[in-house]
Amino acid sequence: MIEIKNLHATVDGKEILKGINLTIRPGEVHAIMGPNGSGKSTLSYVLAGREGYEITKGSVEYFGQDLLAMEPEERAGAGVFLAFQYPVEIPGVANTTFLKSALNAIRKQRGEQELDAMQFLKLVREKTKALNMTDEMLKRAVNVGFSGGEKKRNETLQMAVLQPKFAILDETDSGLDIDALKIVAEGVNALRSPERAMLVITHYQRLLDYIVPDYVHVLAHGKIQRSGGKELALELEKNGYAEFGVNEAA
Amino acid sequence: MAATTETVEQVRAVTEQKYKYGFTTDIESDVAPKGLNEDTVRFISAKKEEPEWLLEWRLKAFRAWQQMEEPHHWAKLSYPPIDYQDAHYYAAPKMKARPKSLDEVDPELLKTYEKLGIPLREQEILAGVEGSEGRSPAVAVDAVFDSVSVATTFKAKLEEMGIIFCAISEAVHKCPELVQKYLGSVVPYTDNFYATLNSAVFTDGSFVYIPKGVRCPMELSTYFRINQANTGQFERTLIIADEGSYVSYLEGCTAPKRDENQLHAAVVELVALDDAQIKYSTVQNWYPGNEEGVGGIYNFVTKRGACRGKNSKISWTQVETGSAITWKYPSCILQGDNSVGEFYSVAITNNLQQADTGTKMIHIGKNTRSTIVSKGISAGRAQQTYRGLVKILPKAEGARNHTQCDSLLIGDQCGAHTVPYIESRNRTARIEHEATTAKISEDQLFYCRQRGLSEEDAVSLIVNGFCKEVLKELPMEFAVEAQKLVGISLEGSVG
Ligand SMILES: Nc1ncnc2c1ncn2[C@@H]1O[C@H](COP(=O)(O)OP(=O)(O)OP(=O)(O)O)[C@@H](O)[C@H]1O
Ligand SMILES: [Mg+2]
Numbered sequence: 001m002i003e004i005k006n007l008h009a010t011v012d013g014k015e016i017l018k019g020i021n022l023t024i025r026p027g028e029v030h031a032i033m034g035p036n037g038s039g040k041s042t043l044s045y046v047l048a049g050r051e052g053y054e055i056t057k058g059s060v061e062y063f064g065q066d067l068l069a070m071e072p073e074e075r076a077g078a079g080v081f082l083a084f085q086y087p088v089e090i091p092g093v094a095n096t097t098f099l100k101s102a103l104n105a106i107r108k109q110r111g112e113q114e115l116d117a118m119q120f121l122k123l124v125r126e127k128t129k130a131l132n133m134t135d136e137m138l139k140r141a142v143n144v145g146f147s148g149g150e151k152k153r154n155e156t157l158q159m160a161v162l163q164p165k166f167a168i169l170d171e172t173d174s175g176l177d178i179d180a181l182k183i184v185a186e187g188v189n190a191l192r193s194p195e196r197a198m199l200v201i202t203h204y205q206r207l208l209d210y211i212v213p214d215y216v217h218v219l220a221h222g223k224i225q226r227s228g229g230k231e232l233a234l235e236l237e238k239n240g241y242a243e244f245g246v247n248e249a250a
Numbered sequence: 251m252a253a254t255t256e257t258v259e260q261v262r263a264v265t266e267q268k269y270k271y272g273f274t275t276d277i278e279s280d281v282a283p284k285g286l287n288e289d290t291v292r293f294i295s296a297k298k299e300e301p302e303w304l305l306e307w308r309l310k311a312f313r314a315w316q317q318m319e320e321p322h323h324w325a326k327l328s329y330p331p332i333d334y335q336d337a338h339y340y341a342a343p344k345m346k347a348r349p350k351s352l353d354e355v356d357p358e359l360l361k362t363y364e365k366l367g368i369p370l371r372e373q374e375i376l377a378g379v380e381g382s383e384g385r386s387p388a389v390a391v392d393a394v395f396d397s398v399s400v401a402t403t404f405k406a407k408l409e410e411m412g413i414i415f416c417a418i419s420e421a422v423h424k425c426p427e428l429v430q431k432y433l434g435s436v437v438p439y440t441d442n443f444y445a446t447l448n449s450a451v452f453t454d455g456s457f458v459y460i461p462k463g464v465r466c467p468m469e470l471s472t473y474f475r476i477n478q479a480n481t482g483q484f485e486r487t488l489i490i491a492d493e494g495s496y497v498s499y500l501e502g503c504t505a506p507k508r509d510e511n512q513l514h515a516a517v518v519e520l521v522a523l524d525d526a527q528i529k530y531s532t533v534q535n536w537y538p539g540n541e542e543g544v545g546g547i548y549n550f551v552t553k554r555g556a557c558r559g560k561n562s563k564i565s566w567t568q569v570e571t572g573s574a575i576t577w578k579y580p581s582c583i584l585q586g587d588n589s590v591g592e593f594y595s596v597a598i599t600n601n602l603q604q605a606d607t608g609t610k611m612i613h614i615g616k617n618t619r620s621t622i623v624s625k626g627i628s629a630g631r632a633q634q635t636y637r638g639l640v641k642i643l644p645k646a647e648g649a650r651n652h653t654q655c656d657s658l659l660i661g662d663q664c665g666a667h668t669v670p671y672i673e674s675r676n677r678t679a680r681i682e683h684e685a686t687t688a689k690i691s692e693d694q695l696f697y698c699r700q701r702g703l704s705e706e707d708a709v710s711l712i713v714n715g716f717c718k719e720v721l722k723e724l725p726m727e728f729a730v731e732a733q734k735l736v737g738i739s740l741e742g743s744v745g
Contacts, residue, residue, distance in 0.1 A: 050696050076702035088697035092715030101711055102701035109702065141715065158701065 001026045001197050002047075002067070002166055007058035009046050016042045018222035019058070024166070027194040031208055032201045033233060034219035035241045040201045041085050043219070044168045047199075048082040049075050062166070076102075077109030079165030083155040083172045085201075090142040095154065098142045099124060099161055106162060127160040130190070132183050148175035156187045167191070168199045173207040185210030205233040220244040285335045288312060291450050294340050298419045298453075303430060311439035311449035318443045332513060332548065339451045339484070408466075414459040415470055418486055421457035428459055432490055436519035436556045436583070444515040444577075445552040448484045452517065455485030460495035460526075469725050471500040487518040491526035493559065498529040498725055515550045524559030524586065531724050532568040533732055534576075553580035557589035557618075565592040566609065567723040569732045574603060579637065581610035584618035584646075591620040594720040596732075598713075599632030599664070600740060608637040608669075613646040613679070622653040625717045628664035629740055635667040640681055642674040649679040657687045658716050660709065660740065688716075710737030 002024045009017040016039045024030055034040055046053050047060065049072035060067040067075060090098065104114040115123070128138060131153055143151050152172050159167055169188065173181055188198070188211050200211060208216070208230060216232040218225045218241070225244045226232065283290075291312050295305040320332070408415050414425060421429050439449035456472040472487065491497055501518075520528050534549065555564035566580040582591030593609035611620035620640065628634045640651045657666035668685050690712050698708035714721065714733050724732055 048696075048700050050700075051692065072696060072699035073702050073704050076700055082700050084697065084700075088691075088693045090694055090697070090712060090715055092718035093711055098698075098701070098711070101703060101707065102698075105704070105707060106702035162701070 001063060003061040004047075005059050005061075007043075007046070007060065008056045009042060009053045010056055011042065011053055015056070016222055017046065020219075020222075020224060022217070022224060024197045024199065026197055027192075028215070029192065029198045029200060029211060029213045031211075031213040031216045031233065032199060032219050033203065033205075033216065033236055035244075038220045039222045040219055041170055044082055044085075044170045044199070044201065047075075047168060048072060048080060073105070074109070076162075077106050081159055081162055081164030081167045083152075083159055083167065083169045085170040085174070087143045087146075087151040087155055089144045091144055093142050094139055095142050096121075096124065096138045099138075099158060102158070103161055124157075124161055127157055131157050131160065131187050132180075133157060149177060149180050152176055153180060153184060156184045159191065160187055163191070165195065166197050166199075168201070170201045171203065172200075173202055173204060181207065182210060205237040208233050218244060284338055286337075286339060286451070290339050294451055294453060297340060298422070300419075300422060301426060304422060307434065307439065308450050311446050312451075314440050315443070315446040315450055318446060320443050334447075337513060340453055411464055411467070412461040413464060413466055414457065416457055418455045418457040418488060419453075421459075421488075425459065428490065429457070429488070432488055432519065432521055433486075434519075436521060436554045437517050437552050442552060444550040445517050448486060448515050448517045448552070452484045452486040455487045455516070456489075457487070458489040458497060458499065460491045460497045462492045463494045464492075465495065466497040469498050469500055471502065483514045483516070485516045487516070488521075489519070489528060489530070490521045491523065491528050491562075493523045494525045496527045496529075498531070500531045500533070500725060502533050502535070513548050513550070516552070518551070518553040518580075520553075520555035520564055522555065522557050522559060522562035522564050522586075522589075525561045526559060527563045527565075528555060529565045529567070529725075530555070530580075532566075532570070533724075533735065534568065534570045535735060547574060549576045549578065551576075551578045553578065554583065555581070555591070556583045557586050557591060557615075559589070560586040560615070561588045562586050563590040563592070565590075565594070565723070567592075567594040567720065568596070568607075569717075569721070569724070569735065570595070570597040570605065570607060571735050571738075576603075576605040576607055578605075578607045579609055581612070582620065583612045583614065584620065584649075585614045586618075587615040588617045588619075589615055590618070592723075593620075593622045593624070594723045595624045596627070596717040596720045596736070597625070597634060597636075598627045598736065598740065599629070599634045601630040601632060603630075603632045604634070605632075606635045606637060608635075608639075610639040611641070611651060613640075613642045613649040613651070615646060617648040617650075618646055619649070620651045622651070622655075623719055624653075624655045625720055626655070626657045626666050627660065627713055627716070627740070628657065628666045629660035631663045633665045633667075635669060637669045637671075639671040639673070641672075642676050642679040642681070644675045646676050647678050649676060651679075651681045653681075653683045655683075655685040656716070657685075658713065659687065659689045706737070706740075709740055713737075713740060 004020050004022040007017055007020040008015065020043060022030070032040055042053065046055065047067065049070065055068055062078065062080070065078070070078070100115070100120050103120065107114055124138065125135070128135065133153055137150065137154070143154060146154060152175055155172060172184060176184060185207065192198070200207070200213060202208070213230055215227055216230060217227045218232070218236065220241060221244070288309060291308050292305065295308055405415070414421065416424065418429070434449065437445050439446055458470055460466050487501070489497065489499060518530070520530060522528050553566070555566070557564050564582050568580065570576055570578070576597070580593060582593070584591050591611050593611070595607065595609070597605050597607050599605045608624065609622055611622065613620065622638055624636050624638070626634045626636055634657070636655050638653060638655070640653065642649045653670065655668050655670070657668065659666060666687060670683055672681055672683070674681060690709060694712055695705065695708050698711060699705060703711065714736055717736060721729055721732055
């Protein structure tokens with residue numbers, strides 16, 4: 001589904017990604033762990049097409065297409081979704097308005113009929129309930145005044161509504177209380193299917209108890225240093241990143 | 251990068267077709283010779299078969315105007331001098347007599363309004379079919395084409411309630427005492443250069459009178475359309491809300507695309523008596539000129555409302571997206587005790603548009619209150635200024651004002667300026683002023699695009715969010731239109 005080859009990226013002339021290789025097949029869940037500042041968010045931004053990153057080397061193929069040549073909205077239309085580490089506030093725009101515009105923009109790109117207000121509300125109510133969110137949050141402006149945990153839940157709601165093919169979750173578990181973590185994980189698991197793939201970025205092995213990954217990768221110094229199964233996460237939790245030449249206290 | 255160039259191309263394509271009202275109507279019309287002198291004034295007055303007092307009033311205004319200087323120096327606008335002799339001051343579609351019903355209106359004209367999205371005939375028919383019981387008809391429209399009002403819909407229904415809604419030239423004959431009493435009572439003919447010019451040569455416009463205690467059951471609306479080349483449009487609108495009455499009025503405007511600039515100098519006067527309320531909304535979408543700033547309307551308008559009675563209220567809501575140059579300060583004179591003035595404004599300038607707009611709130615009576623919410627959006631190389639005056643006179647015990655001025659910049663070649671003037675002569679008055687300037691952030695744009703929205707849709711969504719406080723003040727029927735307009739007028743502003 002997605003094939004990342006020798007990917008190098010710089011920001012403001014500073015090289016952050018230094019040769020990432022990663023292949024993800026449909027149905028798989030990959031977890032990425034790694035110390036602060038190692039380039040995890042950078043990788044997710046590069047995949048989603050954020051401006052300001054220069055790709056100096058390498059390629060990313062997505063369903064046989066050159067992902068890096070696509071505009072961010074085209075990537076979204078093709079099923080790429082990024083749950084942001086820091087969701088953005090949009091004052092004055094109701095959550096529902098935002099979601100409806102997003103869903104219909106994506107449906108339009110896919111040549112599907114746009115949903116009318118009634119159809120949309122039915123869909124979104126259903127998803128909101130599954131995530132234990134209130135209708136009140138739907139009426140509020142996108143992420144404005146949301147608590148950290150609410151923002152993360154809101155990202156999960158967007159994902160549930162947009163039904164992506166390839167979802168990147170950048171620390172979606174950070175800031176969630178224990179109950180919320182379970183609910184969000186359930187939401188994510190509900191999306192797991194043989195056609196979908198996920199890249200889950202996290203600092204905590206705890207999340208991986210709920211969203212059980214097929215592979216775990218360690219990203220440090222802009223490269224994937226080691227890959228393994230779920231047990232790698234447990235090992236990291238015990239030993240930290242010292243073995244990768246990183247002083248964890250830093 | 252190739253992708254970027256392509257986007258730029260696409261954006262350009264969209265921008266060029268964006269002013270969809272830029273067509274002209276082929277219709278025979280009656281045009282006054284170019285130029286402006288006392289004879290022009292007499293010509294207009296004669297065409298309208300006006301009474302002597304009105305001709306005299308016009309002539310006084312004309313003589314005053316000749317002594318005045320164009321206000322070039324203080325508004326933050328720049329444009330080449332206007333040659334007032336090089337325009338027609340009267341243009342009217344040829345009609346035998348004022349049409350009594352839509353059946354008598356030239357089908358070409360009806361077609362024009364249909365193209366503009368205002369099907370006059372359909373509106374009446376639909377309303378007739380649906381009946382007035384269940385859903386009251388949304389809007390009664392007075393359509394002004396160049397200098398003349400061509401049709402007023404729903405006249406009969408309004409007349410039943412004693413409401414007068416007609417062309418001002420018609421009102422002069424129908425209810426001369428009302429016109430004579432109130433015309434120029436809020437904006438005197440000596441007020442300012444453009445208002446004085448308007449007083450001399452105004453051609454048509456709408457007149458509204460709401461009798462005591464009547465709540466007008468539908469939105470009243472005027473649609474202004476400049477068609478004829480080289481004509482100025484000088485309408486005059488007068489709205490009187492008698493004691494305890496209520497009316498909501500909407501004004502919309504378009505003009506064909508032309509390379510030369512056209513002048514629009516309107517005057518709007520509102521009078522609210524005891525316990526009356528007037529809500530006046532404008533969606534102004536005059537042709538703004540092209541990307542290089544060629545053509546477009548010069549929009550120099552004087553709008554003022556007088557809250558004459560106690561507990562009266564006047565509320566201005568405006569969405570200004572068009573015109574090459576806008577110079578406009580809808581104002582409230584809060585005379586009556588406990589009267590309320592409101593000003594909600596969204597002004598969008600793109601490309602080379604210039605706007606200098608704002609409001610004046612003059613507090614005279616006790617416990618008068620005013621609220622100003624201004625949202626300015628600037629893109630391209632546009633320049634925009636908010637200019638607001640809050641004046642508290644000595645007797646305005648307990649007066650209050652709250653002003654909020656927010657500017658949003660798109661790109662780094664445009665400008666936004668805020669110029670508040672505050673004069674308080676009563677120590678019990680409370681005046682608050684807040685101002686912010688922001689840019690659309692890369693983060694917001696990327697977030698929206700990651701969710702599938704194109705850059706243009708993202709900008710439109712973010713800007714609509716920014717203007718929400720103002721847009722929600724518009725009547726329902728127009729809020730949706732206005733939201734779309736916000737998006738359209740910013741097309742081409744990013745990428
Ligand atoms: N605009 C920028 N200019 C300079 N350096 C940047 C810029 N953006 C990111 N970086 C640097 O790139 C490195 C990688 O950042 P990134 O956000 O990808 O880390 P991360 O692995 O997601 O960390 P965390 O676990 O804290 O979220 C950091 O050292 C960061 O300071
Ligand atoms: Mg990160």
